[in-house]
Amino acid sequence: MVFLQVLLNGLLLGGIYACIGAGFSLVWGVVNIINILHGSFIVLGGYGAWYAYTHWGVHPFVALLPLGVLGYAGGWLLQQYVIRHVMAAKVLVTLTLTFGLNLLLNNLMTFGFSADFRKVVLPSQEPISWAALTLPTDRTLSMVAAVAVVVLTHTLMTRTMLGRSIVAVRMDPQAAQLMGVDVPRTFAATFGLGTSLALIAGAILSPIFPISPVVADGYLAKAFIVCVLGGLGSLPGVLAGGVLLGVVESVGSYFLGSSHALTLSYVLLLAFLLLRPQGLMGKKGFE
Amino acid sequence: MFKRSNRLHALGGAMPRAGAFGRRGLLLTTAMLGLGLAQMVRGQTQTIRIGAPLPMTGALSPEGLRLKQGNDLWAETVNKAGGIKVGGSRTKVEMVYVDYQSNTPKAVQLIDKLITQDKVDFIFSPFGSGATKASSSVTEKNGVPNIAATASSVEVFDQGHKYIFGLLTPNNTLIEPTSELASARLPAHARVAVLARNDLFPTAVANELEKAVKKRGYEIVYNEKYAIGALDHAGALVQIKAAKPDWIFVSGYTNDLILVRKQMKDAGLNAPVVTMITGPSYREFVESLGPLAENVSSAVWWHPASKYVGTDIFGSTAKYVETFKARFGTEPDYANAVASLSGVVLQAAIEKAGSVDRTAVRDQLAKLKMETFFGPVAFDEKGMVNSYLPPVFQIQGGKTAVLYPPAIATGKLR
Numbered sequence: 215m216v217f218l219q220v221l222l223n224g225l226l227l228g229g230i231y232a233c234i235g236a237g238f239s240l241v242w243g244v245v246n247i248i249n250i251l252h253g254s255f256i257v258l259g260g261y262g263a264w265y266a267y268t269h270w271g272v273h274p275f276v277a278l279l280p281l282g283v284l285g286y287a288g289g290w291l292l293q294q295y296v297i298r299h300v301m302a303a304k305v306l307v308t309l310t311l312t313f314g315l316n317l318l319l320n321n322l323m324t325f326g327f328s329a330d331f332r333k334v335v336l337p338s339q340e341p342i343s344w345a346a347l348t349l350p351t352d353r354t355l356s357m358v359a360a361v362a363v364v365v366l367t368h369t370l371m372t373r374t375m376l377g378r379s380i381v382a383v384r385m386d387p388q389a390a391q392l393m394g395v396d397v398p399r400t401f402a403a404t405f406g407l408g409t410s411l412a413l414i415a416g417a418i419l420s421p422i423f424p425i426s427p428v429v430a431d432g433y434l435a436k437a438f439i440v441c442v443l444g445g446l447g448s449l450p451g452v453l454a455g456g457v458l459l460g461v462v463e464s465v466g467s468y469f470l471g472s473s474h475a476l477t478l479s480y481v482l483l484l485a486f487l488l489l490r491p492q493g494l495m496g497k498k499g500f501e
Numbered sequence: 502m503f504k505r506s507n508r509l510h511a512l513g514g515a516m517p518r519a520g521a522f523g524r525r526g527l528l529l530t531t532a533m534l535g536l537g538l539a540q541m542v543r544g545q546t547q548t549i550r551i552g553a554p555l556p557m558t559g560a561l562s563p564e565g566l567r568l569k570q571g572n573d574l575w576a577e578t579v580n581k582a583g584g585i586k587v588g589g590s591r592t593k594v595e596m597v598y599v600d601y602q603s604n605t606p607k608a609v610q611l612i613d614k615l616i617t618q619d620k621v622d623f624i625f626s627p628f629g630s631g632a633t634k635a636s637s638s639v640t641e642k643n644g645v646p647n648i649a650a651t652a653s654s655v656e657v658f659d660q661g662h663k664y665i666f667g668l669l670t671p672n673n674t675l676i677e678p679t680s681e682l683a684s685a686r687l688p689a690h691a692r693v694a695v696l697a698r699n700d701l702f703p704t705a706v707a708n709e710l711e712k713a714v715k716k717r718g719y720e721i722v723y724n725e726k727y728a729i730g731a732l733d734h735a736g737a738l739v740q741i742k743a744a745k746p747d748w749i750f751v752s753g754y755t756n757d758l759i760l761v762r763k764q765m766k767d768a769g770l771n772a773p774v775v776t777m778i779t780g781p782s783y784r785e786f787v788e789s790l791g792p793l794a795e796n797v798s799s800a801v802w803w804h805p806a807s808k809y810v811g812t813d814i815f816g817s818t819a820k821y822v823e824t825f826k827a828r829f830g831t832e833p834d835y836a837n838a839v840a841s842l843s844g845v846v847l848q849a850a851i852e853k854a855g856s857v858d859r860t861a862v863r864d865q866l867a868k869l870k871m872e873t874f875f876g877p878v879a880f881d882e883k884g885m886v887n888s889y890l891p892p893v894f895q896i897q898g899g900k901t902a903v904l905y906p907p908a909i910a911t912g913k914l915r
Binding site (some may be wrong): 329 | 558560562563566592699725726727728730731733735736737739740742743755756759760763764766767768769783785788789790791824
């Protein structure tokens with residue numbers, strides 16, 4: 215029974231990790247930018263949700279809608295006016311640019327909100343108990359919301375014109391351009407979508423994790439691992455990678471002790487990079 | 502623009518007459534320049550410059566901001582009163598802050614620079630035992646008094662250094678009274694679970710707890726460390742729950758402790774005594790957890806609920822809290838207070854020495870005995886403070902109830 219509980223915890227954690235990794239994977243897979251800003255965007259979303267909840271009483275799951283729209287607009291503008299100029303440059307240049315922007319955003323958040331930890335404290339919810347298993351209410355709700363967001367984004371990618379053009383650009387930008395797809399605009403839209411997903415993730419996580427600019431790097435590291443495990447740019451891959459990471463960490467920390475959970479996730483990362491660089495669901499040759 | 506062109510014009514106008522003035526004009530100008538320079542030099546020695554390398558950015562930035570607030574409050578209060586009394590006159594103080602980006606080697610480099618290039622008179626240590634220990638060899642080499650606000654590990658002070666003075670009592674002074682109070686609510690053979698962040702201070706207090714627990718004949722049923730940056734504690738908590746502890750002890754940073762307490766609730770885990778160090782002393786622990794913070798006990802070196810009266814510039818704990826609130830809009834925590842205490846202690850030593858001579862100030866620090874808003878301050882022969890009892894407290898009804906020492910207690914352990 216204890217093992218079942220550990221597995222259940224891992225699945226819940228996995229859904230949350232998928233949520234953290236979705237936007238990052240999309241941007242890396244399509245626009246080919248390792249967006250160091252991602253962790254800070256998640257924290258920014260957390261602050262948005264926290265502010266809406268403490269000042270206006272808006273539930274984070276409602277606040278995520280306007281935050282998603284704002285994120286899209288902000289990301290679109292950032293790509294169109296800043297990042298676009300270094301798109302053709304080597305990966306180190308884009309990396310340095312997002313690294314610098316991340317320092318700026320992170321320190322602005324420290325300046326604006328201070329580095330104190332905040333948290334959305336929802337009215338106390340009793341965990342759901344079933345037999346000897348307990349299911350934490352807010353983690354479960356956040357996991358459901360996270361999976362819903364990823365599935366919805368996947369539908370968007372397969373069913374809409376914008377989604378199809380993103381997929382096309384991801385596969386082959388030149389061919390897509392020849393077919394009449396506006397590649398620069400698609401890049402901007404993808405970056406917008408990635409930012410939007412990060413802000414939404416921040417809102418979804420706000421009842422679970424303490425919010426502070428200093429946790430941004432932790433999110434970025436998780437996003438990176440999820441991305442490598444699942445395969446770049448693939449949303450089903452993000453879900454698979456997140457769940458794999460969550461379960462491995464949870465089971466690992468049960469058997470090997472908490473201090474080794476993080477080590478285990480990095481071992482997993484290394485193993486995938488060596489043995490299956492395209493990830494669980496990525497295409498070969500696309501890593 | 503106007504000013505500039507006027508000045509240019511004036512200069513231009515003076516040019517043809519320069520020859521007429523000849524050597525006298527030149528002499529006059531040189532003399533005036535010399536006077537100005539002398540004034541500048543005197544201006545520099547007229548303030549007491551204190552170098553403070555702080556982690557303003559990076560992982561330790563929350564602590565860096567707290568220390569800066571504490572230092573600023575002291576410096577502003579002193580300067581408002583005219584400055585520090587040195588001999589017969591008053592001298593203003595100037596804080597020289599540098600950001601070491603939460604990176605210890607950088608802190609050491611910057612202290613060297615502060616002493617040799619920026620010519621500061623004294624140093625306030627960087628954050629935590631590790632960085633303080635590293636910094637103390639630089640200040641020792643240069644003979645600069647170094648006030649360590651946040652180093653509580655004995656290892657920092659047993660290097661035989663003469664210029665380092667620590668304001669926190671050793672870690673075991675937090676754990677012993679906590680264990681003593683807890684024992685009143687625990688069965689004779691209590692089962693204890695310990696979960697510690699794999700980091701210098703959290704591991705050190707967990708080790709102290711092990712000693713205290715064994716001394717009382719309790720059984721440690723769970724003892725694990727969690728990684729820095731862990732986002733999930735469910736696995737550890739499942740195991741702790743299975744071990745059925747009477748006392749759960751968790752050490753870590755505020756965000757870790759918030760997360761652990763939240764996940765304890767999720768896992769349906771509780772115990773007669775829950776102790777967390779040092780998160781509950783920060784207001785955001787209570788704000789972020791709401792009812793879940795109830796009955797969590799903790800210990801820390803200072804708490805605003807203390808009631809000390811001192812001979813320092815703040816006068817008493819109550820007045821310090823009031824001044825801090827008026828300046829920053831929030832209640833001070835121990836990190837704020839100990840940073841202010843750094844200044845208080847240095848000020849007392851300078852005033853007693855009657856000069857800013859580093860050796861004289863160092864000697865006064867070594868024999869200092871004073872009452873402050875923080876509690877009584879005196880140092881042992883290693884330079885570590887040994888004069889006050891850190892308070893043990895518990896969150897009761899959303900507020901902090903001080904349980905120990907008896908002189909300032911406002912409640913009993915629940």
